């Protein structure tokens with residue numbers, strides 16, 4: 055199958071944040087502490103939160119956080135500060151295959167975009183820092199001024215980008231590559247191909263074959279994209 059439009063998730067797909075769940079959890083807990091939340095939710099409650107879509111506000115309210123936008127502003131700042139430090143310490147960086155494969159996809163006149171739930175200014179910093187901005191014609195990110203209900207698993211980002219690319223499914227094909235269930239849901243809701251990347255097949259997404267919404271492809275390395 056030949057694709058024309060390649061939509062990439064950032065964290066865990068292109069950027070190696072180590073144990074991504076632990077990373078997000080660290081930011082999350084620090085944010086709740088900074089906002090003096092009365093109670094830190096347990097793992098199950100937090101997982102529900104990430105998958106809640108637009109209902110996330112109700113969950114925040116239940117935890118005593120009444121201003122959701124402020125929650126995300128603090129979350130993004132904590133994320134940005136930690137990321138900068140970890141990047142400088144070389145503890146966070148691109149996966150080894152990223153530059154080479156992005157270049158190959160880009161040079162065959164395909165269109166590439168990033169669709170991420172991370173704040174726009176954080177994304178911009180990361181892309182510049184690793185010198186990969188030039189590969190992406192479009193970026194859909196979260197952050198100040200963007201309603202969090204449009205974060206994946208909402209298909210809003212995918213649909214917005216496809217619209218900008220003047221995508222016509224009858225003519226050319228589009229694929230979203232991501233490392234989480236949220237990516238797969240967003241892609242399938244937008245009616246495009248979904249590719250789950252499982253770089254660490256031993257620990258992450260072990261239960262993927264039980265997901266209600268299934269990816270069309272499963273890969274372990276980015277170069278496999280060239281042969282789908």
Ligand SMILES: [Mg+2]
Nearest residue numbers: 063065066233
């Ligand atoms: Mg990800």
